[in-house]
Amino acid sequence: MDLSATFNSTKLNEKSSHCEVDFLSDKKSGFVRTRRLEDFEVKKKIKEEELLDVNTGLRLLTGNNNSSSHQSTLEDDDMGTPGNRKGNNEVNVLQAELERVNEENLRLRSMLEQISNNYKSLHNYFNSLVLTSNGDQHMEQEKTGGLKNQETGDGFMMVPRQFMDLGPAAVAETDNRSQSPPSEGQSSEPSGSPSHNSQGLTKDYRTIHPSFADDRKSGDHDWNESAFKLHPAKNGDQAAAGAGEATMRKARVSVRARSEAAMIIDGCQWRKYGQKLAKGNPCPRAYYRCTMAAGCPVRKQVQRCAEDRSILITTYEGNHNHPLPPAATAMASTTSAAACMLLSGSMSSADGGIMNPNILIPSSSTVATISASAPFPTVTLDLTHTPPPHLPRSHFPFPFPATTAAPAHPSYPPQALANSLLNNQSIFSGLQISPGLEAAGQLSLANTVSAAITADPNFTAALAAAITTIIGGGGTAPSNNQNQSSCTTATATAATTTTTTTASSFLQSQD
DNA sequence: CGGGTTTGACCAGCGC
């Protein structure tokens, strides 16, 4: 019975994960995704009921037993034969067993609930940390009601995204939202408040991981579209008003990766609009702008490293103002994640007075670097380091299911990787609040990443995409929604860990 | 012919 209950519980989780993967890997319309979400919730409930069916089944049995027991008792009363007494003893044994099983079931459910609560608490703590780190900058917005509404009318949480949003337009939009009539489940408390209840936490989780789905979300809503409407297109120049905003607008993320290709495939459509010979680099720098929508402010620069021309440096700037396919969403999220981390650095600057021009992401100095040097603070994701040959290929604390191994297809769809990573979401969430994930182990992990990259240049794009999918909101979020990602270096740590985990999966698949 | 690329010109910011 214990095993049965545990099995069902495990099966529930597995099913949930599969549903989520299904949902995430769905590249169709947001409507379909929403339906998937509904399916997911329904299946989840069914599975929960199945878990309860442990009771239910027993209850049936119990009922039968009880009734038969009752009947037997009556019969015993009537008849009282030794054979019936023996049967009655068996019934009593079964009843005792049933009670024991019920207690066990309750205990398991209690454990499950406790684990769930622990996870939520961790998430809450993480959110409060994020809010704390961003509190100064957003204090004014909180005062002005920017954080009043945690949830929009369509069940979309605004707060976590709000503090991750980069542009004033988005903030203004949030303010506008805050003036809209309160919606169901609305709270006047900031989402990151430590007093956040579990419901709010669940919402937070959904916000950070849209793939987790808002179970109350209206049905015929395209995720990308709805989120996009919350953050309408904003011209970068028009959006830039203050110096801080300009900083955010100019915040960049640079990805260094070894690749023979002229450009990494990130799922977006780009149009080259210029090429320059930059000083100090014989290799020309190419300028691209996103052509997936008219007026999209996103640009990227592609240039080979002067020192090592096998290294391709791709620098992204800006936020997309349009829905993106999942694959593109992942990479696009990088820009906001970078900007958010830079914002975090700005906060440090405000607190400490001097901004560290080059912030090494904790324990991942070989992977990610934040450079806040003027005029464009940049997060550099360095994926070019080669691992020591003695490094073990797999030493990750959490296993990947077989379905999460990098596909054999050479392009390694980022979404697939992201999905695989999302299967370990809770673990990553824990990592997000664990800046202390340190030292040699992770350094080795970082090196493992490099091994994967070295093994296959195509992995680079997929890897970066997967990372940003995780920190950017689960891969189904639109790029403008990408600001759901954390603004803390802890997030970068998680991203790094995610990276290494992905690499592990990749390497295992290579084996 | 439409869309993308190339490339010289133009503009703005910055340092001297």
Next chain:
DNA sequence: GCGCTGGTCAAACCCG
């Protein structure tokens, strides 16, 4: 103010 540099524009060109 001038020159340098990065970034962008836009006409010419290329290609399917």
